[in-house]
Amino acid sequence: MRPIVLAAACAAIVGIAYGMHSPIVPVFAKQELGANFSEVGVIGLANYLPYMVVPIFGGMLLDRINKSYLLILGICLNVFAIFMLSEVATVGDTILLRAVSGIAHAFFWPSAEVIVSTTAPSDKRVKWIAIYTAAWVCGFMIGPLIGKLILDHFTYRTLFEITALAISFALVPSFLLHQHGRPLKLQSYKPFSLADIKGEVSSRPVVSAVVLYYAVTFGVLLAIYPAYIKAASISDQDIELLFFVFGIARFATLPFVHRIAGRGRTALAAAVAVMATGMAVSFAFTSLWSFTAALVLAGIATSIFYPITFYFVTRNAPLEKMGTKLGIYEALFGAGWTVGPVGVGLSSDTFGPASPYLAFSILGIILTGAIVTTSVKKSNMFS
Structure with a gap:
């Protein structure tokens, strides 16, 4: 319980x-640095690209060294990268610093994730990962309110400085996790090949497809969506409040995830359908209330996506190889995170800011239908 x-x-x-x-970085890039949607997408790409590569190698390290080392490294890199945002003068500088933040998150998240999964009993893993996720979501829910208060009196750059100070406090529990982060047993180093990764992903095609859809849409919500909201003449303070509502929706859904997890494929299909509906609302309407509705739907969907896909990925994995296993799927998530923002940035400038959300809605409907169809044809898809 203590490590959890x-x-x-x-x-x-x-x-x-x-x-x-996070919700303010795209707005800052557009308003203060003069970035267009394509450049905002590249900033998102830089932030998420490391997550496509680092988790695979980081996951193998997590099976061999103390997990708290990578956790602490991730937090320290984040302190540096977020603080230096207050000094940037160009889009290029912002891209570089967001890449550092991406590397930081690629160390931080899998490290904490593996600590939770290796210390929780297998029959309670969904429950504990839901508790861990609830803590993250609660923080992400409170953060925009604090950000709004800061922006009421200070500039974007001051917000970044205060944020860097705030994240540094995470070093305290990270150091205390040192005794719980030791590897379960020493292992010989055996790097994964591309064939191993392909085999792992192809063995769970539905889960892999859902992870990609989740990653792409979630990455766009964080990297592009705030700029899309801003283009509809919504204030910075209201954007922070919208993401507070997004956090409330995520937090309110998590207590039910343990029960929902038993629904398996049905739960994943429902999550995709809910996200697709939110994307459709984002395409059709651009008012404060429509953005609120869309983010509530997206919040519900993301809270279902993560714990349940996490459960399916980890339920048969040996504890001593948990880091490697999770690293592969985190890298898959990173691929979706990377492709989403840059693709949406380019399509927003080419076809209009609303066009990507129509595409995500259609893709979500198709994926929902595919999940339902394969569930009927092959009941053991997730085994």
Whole structure:
């Protein structure tokens, strides 16, 4: 229980810091640096690209060294990268610093995730990962409110400085996790090949497809969506409040995830359908209330996506190889995170800011139908 509490405390602090500044980075890039949607997409690409590569190698390291080392490294890199945002003068500088933040998150999240999964009993893993996620979501929910208060009196750059200070407090529970982060047993180093990764992903095609859809849409919500909202003449303070509502929806859904997990494929299909509906609302309407409705739907969907896909990925994995296993799927998530923002940025400039959300809605409907169809044809798809 103690490592779960410490990991949750770490997640809550980092979540607060991310909630404070993440929704504002795209707005800052457009308003203060003069970035267009394509450049905002590249900033998102830089932030998420490391997550497509680092988790695979980081996951193998997590099976061999103390997990708290990578956790602490991730937090320290984040402190540096977020603080230096207050000094940037160009889009290029912002891209570089967001890449550093991406590397930081690629160390931080899998490290905490593996600590939780290796210390929780297998029959309670969904429950504990839901608690850990709830701590993160609660932090991410509170963060935008704090960010709004800061922006009421200070500039974007001051917000980044305060955020860097806030995230540094996560070092306290991270150091305390040192005794719980030791590898279960020493292992010989055996790097994964591309064939191993392909085999792992292809063995769970439905889960892999859902992870990609979740990653792409979630990455767009964080990297592009705030700029889309801003283009509809919504104030910075209201954007922070919208992401507070997004956090409330995520937090309110998590207590039911343990029960929903038993629905398996049905739960994943429902999550995709809910996200697709939110994307459709985002395409059709651009008012404060429509953005609120869309983010509530997206919040519900993301809270279902993560714990349930996490359960399916980890339920048969040996504890001593948990880091490697999770690293592959985190890298898959990173691929979706990377492709989403840059693709949406380019399509927003080419076809209009609303066009990507229509595409996501259609893709979600198709994926929902595919999940339902394969569930009927092959009941053991997730085994």
